Amino acid sequence: MGRRRRRRRVDPADAARALPEAIAALSQTLPAGPSPETFRRAKFDRPEAAPAFWRLLFCVLSPQLPDGASASFSPEAQVRSVKLALRTQGYPRRALAQLPDDGSQGGRELLLALAWLLAREPLPERLLAQNRVQLGDEMHVCECEALASPGPPAPSVEADGCVDIRHLQWLMGKLRFRWRNLMASQQEQCALLGKIHSYTRGCHSDRSLGHLSVTETELLRDPEGGRQLLRRLQRENARLQAALEWRRRELVFWQWMMSVCPVTTLPSSWGGPDFSGALAFRKPGLCASLASRPTGDTVLDACPPEASQPTFLPRIPTPAAGALEPLVRELQALQGELREAVEARRAAWEAGVGGRGPEWSAARTALREAVGQDLAALRRACERGGSLAQPHGPRRLVRTEAGAPRGPGLRAPEVIEALRSREARLEVVLRRLQGQCRQELARLVGALPGLVWILPPGR
Amino acid sequence: MLLAGSSRRLVAELRDALDSCAERQRQLERSLRVSRRLLRAWEPAETLAPEPTPGPETNEEAPSAACAPSPQDLKELELLTQALEKAVRVRKGLSKAGEGDAPSLKSGSIATSPATRASAPPSTSRRAGSRASETEPPRGIRQTRVPAKDLPERRLLSVGDQACMGQRAGATKPESGLRNEQIVLSAASQAPEAFTLKDKGILLQLPEAFRKASSRNSRLWAQLSSTQTSDSVDAATTAKMQFLQKMQTTSGWPGSRLSATEVEAEVRHLQKACLLLRLRMGEELTADPKDWMQEYRCLLTLEELQAIVGQCLHRLRELCTAVVEQQLGPWPEGRFPRASLPCGGEADPTWSPQLLLYSSTQELQTLASLRLRVAMLHQQIHLEKVLMAELLPLVSKQEPLGPPWLALCRAVHSLLCEGGQRFLTILREDKPAD
Numbered sequence: 001m002g003r004r005r006r007r008r009r010v011d012p013a014d015a016a017r018a019l020p021e022a023i024a025a026l027s028q029t030l031p032a033g034p035s036p037e038t039f040r041r042a043k044f045d046r047p048e049a050a051p052a053f054w055r056l057l058f059c060v061l062s063p064q065l066p067d068g069a070s071a072s073f074s075p076e077a078q079v080r081s082v083k084l085a086l087r088t089q090g091y092p093r094r095a096l097a098q099l100p101d102d103g104s105q106g107g108r109e110l111l112l113a114l115a116w117l118l119a120r121e122p123l124p125e126r127l128l129a130q131n132r133v134q135l136g137d138e139m140h141v142c143e144c145e146a147l148a149s150p151g152p153p154a155p156s157v158e159a160d161g162c163v164d165i166r167h168l169q170w171l172m173g174k175l176r177f178r179w180r181n182l183m184a185s186q187q188e189q190c191a192l193l194g195k196i197h198s199y200t201r202g203c204h205s206d207r208s209l210g211h212l213s214v215t216e217t218e219l220l221r222d223p224e225g226g227r228q229l230l231r232r233l234q235r236e237n238a239r240l241q242a243a244l245e246w247r248r249r250e251l252v253f254w255q256w257m258m259s260v261c262p263v264t265t266l267p268s269s270w271g272g273p274d275f276s277g278a279l280a281f282r283k284p285g286l287c288a289s290l291a292s293r294p295t296g297d298t299v300l301d302a303c304p305p306e307a308s309q310p311t312f313l314p315r316i317p318t319p320a321a322g323a324l325e326p327l328v329r330e331l332q333a334l335q336g337e338l339r340e341a342v343e344a345r346r347a348a349w350e351a352g353v354g355g356r357g358p359e360w361s362a363a364r365t366a367l368r369e370a371v372g373q374d375l376a377a378l379r380r381a382c383e384r385g386g387s388l389a390q391p392h393g394p395r396r397l398v399r400t401e402a403g404a405p406r407g408p409g410l411r412a413p414e415v416i417e418a419l420r421s422r423e424a425r426l427e428v429v430l431r432r433l434q435g436q437c438r439q440e441l442a443r444l445v446g447a448l449p450g451l452v453w454i455l456p457p458g459r
Numbered sequence: 460m461l462l463a464g465s466s467r468r469l470v471a472e473l474r475d476a477l478d479s480c481a482e483r484q485r486q487l488e489r490s491l492r493v494s495r496r497l498l499r500a501w502e503p504a505e506t507l508a509p510e511p512t513p514g515p516e517t518n519e520e521a522p523s524a525a526c527a528p529s530p531q532d533l534k535e536l537e538l539l540t541q542a543l544e545k546a547v548r549v550r551k552g553l554s555k556a557g558e559g560d561a562p563s564l565k566s567g568s569i570a571t572s573p574a575t576r577a578s579a580p581p582s583t584s585r586r587a588g589s590r591a592s593e594t595e596p597p598r599g600i601r602q603t604r605v606p607a608k609d610l611p612e613r614r615l616l617s618v619g620d621q622a623c624m625g626q627r628a629g630a631t632k633p634e635s636g637l638r639n640e641q642i643v644l645s646a647a648s649q650a651p652e653a654f655t656l657k658d659k660g661i662l663l664q665l666p667e668a669f670r671k672a673s674s675r676n677s678r679l680w681a682q683l684s685s686t687q688t689s690d691s692v693d694a695a696t697t698a699k700m701q702f703l704q705k706m707q708t709t710s711g712w713p714g715s716r717l718s719a720t721e722v723e724a725e726v727r728h729l730q731k732a733c734l735l736l737r738l739r740m741g742e743e744l745t746a747d748p749k750d751w752m753q754e755y756r757c758l759l760t761l762e763e764l765q766a767i768v769g770q771c772l773h774r775l776r777e778l779c780t781a782v783v784e785q786q787l788g789p790w791p792e793g794r795f796p797r798a799s800l801p802c803g804g805e806a807d808p809t810w811s812p813q814l815l816l817y818s819s820t821q822e823l824q825t826l827a828s829l830r831l832r833v834a835m836l837h838q839q840i841h842l843e844k845v846l847m848a849e850l851l852p853l854v855s856k857q858e859p860l861g862p863p864w865l866a867l868c869r870a871v872h873s874l875l876c877e878g879g880q881r882f883l884t885i886l887r888e889d890k891p892a893d
Contacts, residue, residue: 128683169874199657338768401818411815
C-alpha cells in the first residue's frame with residue numbers, strides 16, 4: 001500500500017524529466033543539436049529558437065558535408081537549401097516554404113519538420129552510418145554504386161554546339177585507358193593489402209579479425225594520426241550511446257509532438273490520407289505527351305489550392321519528366337524485343353510438332369507452374385519496394401587461412417562465383433546490343449551499290 | 460563529321476564516365492600511398508609526446524600472445540648478453556694491458572662497425588628473424604664494442620623494453636605502440652634500426668585506449684542494430700504513424716503526393732529491374748532448347764518476362780504522370796547524392812559492416828578485378844544505349860552519300876559495334892572504263 005503511494009509520488013517528477021532527457025539524447029546524437037530548452041521555445045514559436053533549428057536541419061539534410069563546413073554557407077543559403085531539400089522529400093506543409101529567408105522565424109514549423117524527418121526513417125542511425133569511422137579495409141560487394149552513370153547528366157557542360165565524331169572516339173579511347181589504369185592500380189592495392197594483412201596476423205585483439213587493417217597499422221606508424229582517430233572514435237561512441245538512449249525514450253517525445261502540431265484547418269472531406277505514396281490524384285483521359293518537355297505553364301495546372309495563392313516558389317522549368325524518357329524508351333525497346341521473340345517462338349511452336357494430345361495439358365500446367373516459380377524472385381524484385389536478396393553494402397576484408405573453420409561472414413569464392421555469372425550475363429547483353437547496331441547499320445547502308453564493306457576480323 | 464545538338468548529351472555522358480573513373484582512381488591512389496608507406500621502413504616518430512598508453516612498466520605484465528618472446532628469442536638474447544659481458548671484460552682487460560692494443564682494437568672495431576652498420580638494416584633484420592648462427596656472437600661483439608661502456612647501465616633483459624629505433628644511447632625512451640625485443644639489439648648497436656612491417660609486423664599491438672574504444676564501438680553498433688527489432692519499438696512506431704497522419708491532415712494539399720525523392724527512388728528501382736529483365740531475356744534467347752519441353756518452357760518464360768515488363772512500363776507511366784501533374788522538381792541537384800540513399804532502397808538491417816573472408820592475395824585480386832569488370836560492363840552498356848539513341852538517327856538522316864558520310868558510317872560502326880577498338884574498311888568498286 002505504502003509502496004504504491006510512493007511510486008505515484010515519484011512518477012510526476014520522472015515524467016517531467018523524461019521529455020528533456022529524451023530531447024537531450026536526441027540532440028546529442030544529431031549533429032549540431034540544440035538544447036532541450038530551445039526545443040521548448042520552438043514549440044511556442046519563439047524567434048530565438050529559429051536559427052538553431054535552421055542550422056540543425058541544414059546539417060541533417062546535407063550530411064555529405066564534413067563537420068564544420070556548414071559555417072561556410074551563409075544563413076540565407078542554408079535556409080534556401082533546407083527548404084529545397086524538404087520540398088524534394090515531399091514535406092507536406094506549405095507553411096515551411098513561406099518562412100522568411102533570413103532565418104529569423106519559424107521555430108515551430110522547423111520543429112515539425114524535424115519530427116517529420118525522424119518519423120519517416122531511422123534518421124540518427126542513418127546519419128551515423130554515413131559518417132562512420134572506418135576501421136577496416138572495406139570493399140563493396142554489390143554494384144549499386146556502379147549504376148552511378150545513368151541519370152540526368154550534369155547541366156554544367158560547355159555549350160559546344162557541334163562536336164566532331166572524332167572527339168567522341170578520342171573520349172572513348174581515353175575512357176578505355178583510364179579503366180586499364182584503374183585495373184592495374186586495383187591489382188597493386190590488393191597485393192599490398194594482402195601483404196599488410198599477412199604481416200600483421202595475430203596482432204588484433206579481436207580474434208575473429210585476426211590481423212590489422214591499413215587504418216589500424218597506420219595509427220601505429222603515426223601516433224598523432226592515431227590520436228585523432230581515437231578522438232573521432234570516442235565522439236562516435238558518445239553519439240551511438242545517445243542514439244540508443246533516444247530509442248529507449250522516444251515515445252514521450254512523440255506524445256509531446258502531437259501537442260505541437262497545429263489544429264487542422266482544412267475541411268474534413270480531405271481526411272484519410274494514404275501513406276503508401278499511392279497516387280491518389282489522377283485526371284481521366286490525361287495524355288501527357290511523354291516526349292515533350294513540360295514547362296511551368298502547361299495546361300496541367302494541377303492543384304486548385306495552389307492556384308489560389310500567389311506562387312511562393314520560383315517557377316523553375318522542370319526537366320523531371322524528360323529525365324524519365326530514356327527509361328521509358330528502354331522499357332519500350334525491351335518490350336518490343338520480347339514481343340518479337342515471343343511471336344517468333346509461338347509461331348514456331350504452333351507450326352511444330354509438340355503440343356498435342358491429352359497428356360499435353362497436364363504437362364503444360366506443370367511447366368507453367370515451374371516457370372512461375374522460377375521467375376518468382378525476379379518478379380518480386382521488379383515490383384514496387386521489392387529487391388533481390390543480394391549481399392549489400394561494404395564489407396570488411398579479413399584474411400584467413402585456407403582451411404580455417406567457417407566463421408561468420410561472406411566468403412570470397414562465393415562472391416567471385418556470383419560476380420562471374422553477372423559478368424557473363426552482362427557480356428551477353430552487350431553483345432546483343434552491338435549485334436543490333438550491326439544489323440541496323442547494315443540495313444541503312446546496304447542499299448548502296450558499288451561499295452564493299454569489310455568487317456574487322458572477329459575476335 | 461560534325462554532329463549537332465544531341466552531341467552535348469553524348470559528350471556530357473562520356474565526361475561523366477571519365478569523371479567517375481578519375482574519382483575512383485584518385486581514391487585508389489590515396490590508399491596506395493598509405494599502403495606503400497606502411498610497407499616501407501617506418502620513419503622514427505618526430506613527436507615523442509607521451510601517449511595515453513601505459514608506460515613501460517606495465518607492458519611486461521601483459522604482453523599478448525603474439526608479443527611474448529619465443530624461446531628462440533630468449534636464447535638469442537641470452538647469447539647476446541653473454542657476448543656483451545665478455546666484451547666488457549675484454550675491454551677492461553685491454554685497457555689495463557696498455558694503450559697500444561686498444562687503439563688497434565678500437566680502430567679495428569670502428570672500421571668494421573660502419574661496414575656492418577651500413578648493412579645493418581637488412582642484416583640485423585635478417586638476424587632478428589633468423590635462427591641463431593655461429594656468426595652472430597662475434598658480429599654482435601664487434602657492433603656493440605663502441606657503446607660498450609653504456610651497456611651496464613641499460614636493462615638489457617627487460618622484456619618489452621621501449622627502446623625505439625633511431626635513439627641515441629642514453630636518450631629517454633619514447634613511448635610508442637611497439638613492443639619489440641629485437642630492437643634491444645639495434646639500440647645497442649646504435650644504428651638507426653628501421654622498422655619494417657615484413658619482419659616485425661607480427662609484434663605490433665594496438666594501444667589499450669584504442670582497443671577499448673574500438674570494442675565499445677562494435678558493441679554499440681550491434682546493440683543499435685538489435686534494437687530495431689524489439690517490441691518496445693512498436694509503441695513508438697504507432698505514435699510516429701499517428702504524428703505523420705496528423706501532419707498530413709494539416710498540410711495544404713489533399714491526398715498524398717509523391718515526393719521527388721520517392722519518384723527518383725522508384726525510377727532507380729525500375730532501372731535495375733529493366734537490367735535484370737534484360738539479363739534474363741539474354742539468357743533465354745541464347746539458351747539452346749534440346750527438346751520440345753524446354754522449347755515450350757523458354758516460350759513461357761519469355762511471355763512471363765513480357766508481362767513483367769508491361770507492368771514496369773505501366774508503373775513508369777504513372778510516375779511520369781505524377782511528375783508532370785505535381786510539377787515535381789527541379790530534379791535534385793542533377794546528380795543524385797548516392798550517399799543519402801541506402802543500397803537497394805531499403806534500410807540496412809545491420810548498420811556496421813560485416814566481414815568478407817578471403818584466403819589468398821590471388822583471390823582478393825580476382826575479386827577486385829571482377830568487381831571492376833562488372834562496373835565497367837555496366838558503364839559500357841549504358842554508353843552503348845546512349846550512343847545508339849543519338850548516332851543511329853544521325854546515319855539515317857544524312858542524305859548526301861559522299862565520302863564524309865562514309866567516314867561517318869565507319870566511325871559510328873566502330874563506336875557502336877566494336878567499342879571503338881576496331882574499324883571496318885570500305886572499298887569502292889570502280890567501274891571499268893568502257
